[in-house]
Amino acid sequence: MCRLDTAQTPINDPIRFEKTSRGRLSVSKSTEHSSSTKAAAHEPRLPAPVFDDRKHHIRIYSGDCLEILPAIPEGCVDLIFADPPYFLSNDGITCHAGRMVSVNKGDWDRSRGPDINHEFNRAWLAACQRVLKPNGTIWVSGTSHVIHSVGFAMQQLGFKLLNDISWVKPNPPPNLSCRYFTHATETIIWAAKNKKSRHTFNYKLMKDQAGGKQMKSVWQIPPPDREEKRFGKHPTQKPVALLERILEAASHPGDLVLDPFMGSGTTAVVALRLSRCVVAVDFEDASLSLTLARVCAELVFVEMSITCSENDLDLYRGSVDRSGCTGTRAMGTSLSGKLVRRERSYYFVGQSRREVIYSVLASTLDEAWQKFRSSAQAQTEILFVIKTETEIYLAQ
Numbered sequence: 456m457c458r459l460d461t462a463q464t465p466i467n468d469p470i471r472f473e474k475t476s477r478g479r480l481s482v483s484k485s486t487e488h489s490s491s492t493k494a495a496a497h498e499p500r501l502p503a504p505v506f507d508d509r510k511h512h513i514r515i516y517s518g519d520c521l522e523i524l525p526a527i528p529e530g531c532v533d534l535i536f537a538d539p540p541y542f543l544s545n546d547g548i549t550c551h552a553g554r555m556v557s558v559n560k561g562d563w564d565r566s567r568g569p570d571i572n573h574e575f576n577r578a579w580l581a582a583c584q585r586v587l588k589p590n591g592t593i594w595v596s597g598t599s600h601v602i603h604s605v606g607f608a609m610q611q612l613g614f615k616l617l618n619d620i621s622w623v624k625p626n627p628p629p630n631l632s633c634r635y636f637t638h639a640t641e642t643i644i645w646a647a648k649n650k651k652s653r654h655t656f657n658y659k660l661m662k663d664q665a666g667g668k669q670m671k672s673v674w675q676i677p678p679p680d681r682e683e684k685r686f687g688k689h690p691t692q693k694p695v696a697l698l699e700r701i702l703e704a705a706s707h708p709g710d711l712v713l714d715p716f717m718g719s720g721t722t723a724v725v726a727l728r729l730s731r732c733v734v735a736v737d738f739e740d741a742s743l744s745l746t747l748a749r750v751c752a753e754l755v756f757v758e759m760s761i762t763c764s765e766n767d768l769d770l771y772r773g774s775v776d777r778s779g780c781t782g783t784r785a786m787g788t789s790l791s792g793k794l795v796r797r798e799r800s801y802y803f804v805g806q807s808r809r810e811v812i813y814s815v816l817a818s819t820l821d822e823a824w825q826k827f828r829s830s831a832q833a834q835t836e837i838l839f840v841i842k843t844e845t846e847i848y849l850a851q
């Protein structure tokens with residue numbers, strides 16, 4: 456379980472990105488309080504991230520990307536994947552798993568009319584263009600509801616359009632009205648920061664993946680499977696395979712990837728797996744929780760079993776047989792044993808050294824934190840707290 460509260464790091468703490476050799480993220484806290492801070496007072500400040508793993512360079516912000524992006528330094532991002540609102544949630548219907556369902560994805564996806572929608576697209580695209588490195592690229596995915604506006608806004612802003620990928624879904628939902636072709640594709644526009652950009656394209660890798668032929672701009676990739684959705688559902692979750700293709704095509708390990716519309720966190724999961732640094736943003740609590748569940752599952756492998764405390768199961772092992780019987784009763788023969796003991800333990804895992812650096816019995820997480828803060832380890836930065844519950848039943 457990871458900590459979500461940011462109470463220890465004040466909002467607007469002047470956390471800055473620092474560019475190092477390959478775009479790695481590092482954090483510095485400004486201590487200057489000179490007159491120059493007057494001008495800086497109007498500079499947008501990054502809020503404390505809701506998740507910040509400095510070992511794997513994953514940083515997640517809760518907020519509106521139009522407010523977060525201006526606070527990211529200019530020219531530090533290698534690749535952006537953006538899956539913005541489609542503006543299609545207008546009470547229509549579609550077919551899902553053989554049933555008629557609403558197309559509505561959420562309030563964030565409601566259309567506010569073509570002009571305002573286009574202004575919004577221009578605004579976030581301009582903010583993305585500012586943070587891209589000179590040779591950085593952006594990938595934007597969308598349906599016909601939004602993608603033409605995105606393409607036009609890119610032309611207005613001077614991006615260099617590189618490709619438009621047709622992502623073909625092998626099993627699209629049928630069209631219920633029978634008045635249109637079945638919508639079987641989404642478009643992904645790939646563009647570089649500007650006309651002068653010399654973008655990264657891992658041509659040979661893509662050719663190898665296409666069986667030795669030049670890879671085409673038509674990609675057949677199935678939607679996310681059950682395993683990818685095991686932590687919960689997001690209405691527009693993109694498949695891991697799609698993000699893998701994109702990150703492998705146009706970035707290198709250690710590069711900085713940004714996702715301003717993170718959703719279920721597919722970009723963050725893939726960046727972690729492919730050793731890219733990642734910054735992701737979303738303003739919905741449900742999306743943040745889902746992303747944290749997915750990212751933490753990638754980061755933490757917990758294996759706890761009774762074998763680890765086997766030596767303690769019988770306090771006076773070998774000294775005397777107090778059981779009163781000669782045979783062993785197999786646990787599990789009766790599911791309704793009498794509960795004789797219950798305890799809850801909390802394990803604190805360090806931010807830099809990924810080990811359990813403190814463990815404590817406590818009834819609540821708050822109590823566990825209090826005990827941690829008064830322990831000798833209080834100064835150690837913590838990334839996760841893992842809770843285990845142990846119950847001992849008397850076999851009947």
Ligand SMILES: C[S@@+](CC[C@H](N)C(=O)[O-])C[C@H]1O[C@@H](n2cnc3c(N)ncnc32)[C@H](O)[C@@H]1O
Pocket residue numbers: 518519520521538539540541563689691692693694715716717718719720721722736737738739742
């Ligand atoms: C199309 S979904 C992204 C899905 C994502 N690619 C995935 O694989 O799960 C768009 C997401 O952007 C978020 N969003 C919409 N407008 C936003 C804004 N202005 N700032 C931050 N997040 C926003 C929504 O909450 C939603 O989760």
